[in-house]
Amino acid sequence: MTMRLRDLIKHVRAAKTAAEERNVIAKESAALRKAFKEQDSTYRHRNVAKLMYIHMLGYPTHFGQMETLKLIASLGFPEKASCSLLCCLAHRLGYLGLMLLLDERQEVLMLVTNSLKNDLHNRNMLIQGLALCALGNICSAEMARDLAPEVEKLMGSINPYLRKKAALCASRVLRKVPEMLEPFAEQAVALLSDRNHGVMLAGVTLMLEMCHADPAVVTLFRPQVPRLASLLRSLLGSQSYATDTDVSGLTDPFLQVKLLRLLRELGRGDAESSDAMGDVLAAVASNTESTRNAGNAILYECVQTIMAVESIGGLRVLAVNTLGRFLAHRDNNIRYVALHTLARVAARDPGAVQRHRATVVDCVRDADASIRRAALELVYSLVNEGNIRELAAELLDYLAVCDPGFKPDLAAKICVLVGRHAPDKRWYLDSMAKVLRQAGAFVTEEAVAGLAGDRLVEARGRLEGEDAAQVSAQEAFDALRAILTRHGFGDCVLARTIERVNGVTLTALAKLGVRLPALAPQVAELLDRFSRAPAPEVQTRAVEYARLAAARGGLAGAVLEPIPAAEGGAGAEDLALVPAEGEEAAGNGGGTGGAGLLGADPAADLAALLGLDAGAPAATNLPAPGAAPALAGWSLQAAVPRFATLRLSPPSGTSLAGPGQELTQRLHVVNSAPGTKPLVLRLRLAFQRDGAGVTDQVEVGGFPPGF
Amino acid sequence: MTIKFILLVNKQGQTRLAKYTENMLGTEDRCALEAEIVRKCLVRSDKQCNIVYHDNYKVVYRRYASLFFLVGVDNEENELGILEFIHCVVETLDKWFSNVCELDIMYSLETAHYILDEMCMNGCIVETNRSNVLAPVHLLEKATT
DSSP: OOOOHHHHHHHHHHOOSHHHHHHHHHHHHHHHHHHHHTTOOTTHHHHHHHHHHHHHHTOOOGGGHHHHHHHHHGGGSOOOGGGHHHHHHHHHHHHHHHHHHOOSOGGGGGGGHHHHHHHHTOSOHHHHHHHHHHHHHHOOHHHHHHHHHHHHHHHTOSOHHHHHHHHHHHHHHHHHOGGGHHHHHHHHHHHTTOSOHHHHHHHHHHHHHHHHHOTHHHHHHGGGHHHHHHHHHHHTTOTTSOGGGEETTEEOHHHHHHHHHHHHHHHTTOHHHHHHHHHHHHHHHHHSOOSSHHHHHHHHHHHHHHHHTTOOHHHHHHHHHHHHHHHTOSSHHHHHHHHHHHHHHTTTOHHHHHHTHHHHHHHHTOSOHHHHHHHHHHHHHHOOTTTHHHHHHHHHHHHHHSOGGGHHHHHHHHHHHHHHHOSSHHHHHHHHHHHHHHHGGGSOHHHHHHHHHHHHHHHHHHHHSOTTHHHHHHHHHHHHHHHHHHHOSOOOTTHHHHHHHHHHHHHHHHHHHHHOGGGHHHHHHHHHHHTTOSSHHHHHHHHHHHHHHHSOHHHHHHHTOOOOGGGHHHHHHHHHHHHHHHHHHHHHOSGGGGTTHHHHHHHHHHHHHHHHHTTSOOOOOOOOOSSSOOEEEEEEEEEOOTTEEEEEOOOSOSOBOSTTOOOOOOEEEEESSTTTSOOOEEEEEEEEETTEEEEEEEEEOOOOTTO | OOEEEEEEEETTOOEEEEEEOSSOOOHHHHHHHHHHHHHHHHTOOTTSOSEEEETTEEEEEEEETTEEEEEEEOTTSOHHHHHHHHHHHHHHHHHHHTSOOHHHHHHTHHHHHHHHHHHEETTEEOOOOHHHHHHHHHHHHHHHO
8 A cells, every 4th residue: 555645745855965865756756657557546636646746746647647537537427416526636636647747648638538428417606617627628629529519508507607618618729710700709798898807808808819719800800899998997996896806906907918918919900999999098008007017017017018019209208208107116026027018119119219229228238138138129229220230239348248148149139230330431440349359259150251251352452552451450359369269269168169260260260360561470370270270160160261371472471361351241252262272182181182173263263364364364273172183174264244355375284284384375365445345254164183083163253343 | 838748846957846738758868858947946146147049948947945936938928927826836835834835845745736626727826825825725625634
């Protein structure tokens, strides 16, 4: 025989360690299993109660599911009147066990359908209530179909206790089987004229559920708006009666909240019903006491409703002012919901949010993570071209001091905002540099890649003209170094991402080093440091770039040459990455030699074209593969539009024998209509490697105007 | 728009009552979820707001002496309303057990569940009036004494 529930609880409480507790439970579970096997029905009641306790503690109880079903099935017999209350207790336990213990096996629920049906017909209201509750909490689609008639009938019961439960049960039935909506719709409306608050609450909840299940039903319910409005009005300031549902001086705030929610669904997008509810919404918004939480709950709901329906301007102002009061409230919960509501209405009413800008920015710095998060959501919709400088400055200041857990979110948000609303490129770069310096470790790969590309274009632009080039380049270098060093070597969390970010950053760094000889020593130092990085990809790149920089000047310069600005930052990044692959072949000189070859070709073309930019004859440089088989049968075909002329000189050779060799071919292009028509060039490469033919075709455009 | 779960947890983070209204989870997932949420809520100070995010839930919690009441809701729910509901539950339990404490709930888990079921069904609030909630409980408990 197993012990009593009380004793089990005592034993568990006496357990000093988790292991001890597990032991007690394991022993008891074994005893229960044995009892179930022996079909011991005397203590079934107690055993199921113990299962519930064990379940609550978080131990497996699936072995007891059948026992629970048996307990419910054994209830099927009609009881004598004298023991009907005891019988109710047994029902209660059975259904409770059913709701708690039967989690995964929905199919076994079919076994209790019959018991539930019997109990819904029982003459005892408590048993009917228990059955409705169980059905409302667990019923499946199949059960819903079988038992819907019973639920429907009980919704019209003379007993309010059953009416309210049946109405909520119906909402579950509809959630499972939406097409059964029709018979319930009329009854739901009938519940609105009930005198019992619980029944009204259940009726409104059911109507809401119907609106969600089938948007068409909204039009069916719209005629009820005046009735709902007058019901809501009757709840306002009528403390004289219905005291049984009062909460801190308000009549049934739960019903008020639900009514406001239903009005919102019905008034959304319909001017006529919005008009019909305008007065009562105004009354709620201006008369509700806001010193207590219950009152604020109603106001919160009311504001949401006003903002969602087609309200007139005056009402909206009232709602926005209420939100303003909420935002200034001392209670953090109220501030939280105010931010949350503002975020929702931002799309429809941007002005409302702009009015509270300062407060919102303050909230981003709040000590409370939930408030910060809500405020940050809101900042998204708050920012525009006009105020980005100001807001970004504030956010950046805060980024420097906020706690580490919040930095990733904040940094990501700033990156997106700066990227989307930046008034000019220079400001964008400066801001991004600041973000990187403050929170380099948290910035996403995309942001860094985009930035590195842009930075390159910008640095080039500056080199050509401005004096400040050296200074800003130093800044760029600092930013890149910040990313690299913040990411560090060994952090294995997010290792993949960090690896890629570091790779991209190294590429940008190498480019910077080539472009600005003054920085070269610093770049070399960093590259050297990362040539010992544990991540193979990062290490390879660092070594490659170091070798590249050390190689004869022309090679690094050509490989890392920027492409014309017109192709944009992302393009620069993509193309610049390609030669890295080609160089891998040269650097490692190993078996990977062939793989990078194809990738190297467009870059070689590019180098040729960039030479053309300067108006001088160009050289096509092709890094030779290391130990890979020789390249033979080189041929380059080029085509230009009719308004340009092209002269193709013969190549310096048609094959490459080994590492270090170079192949040069010159192209002379003359544009006869400079400034009016853009120059484009199509190149077709063909060569043989390992005896296999390789061809590649590229189209190159985007030359600076004037060529 | 519905309540997803109601948890009662003590200061040590031990679950004292758990009621899920949908997405029946397996034992392990349930334990993991409870541990996560409890960890998040228990570290917060009194001054911070009573709402925390967890996955796609919002958890509204309230502390009463050594007991935490945590209610998981979806994004549509009125958080302040839920706070009020938690208070209502506590008042009801308090009325039934007269000065409810952790041990009352542990030793009368079944009754506590029954009271909750009278107040909340399928994630919706059924009844908030204390006497209405407790009437059937009184009727039933008479049988045991």
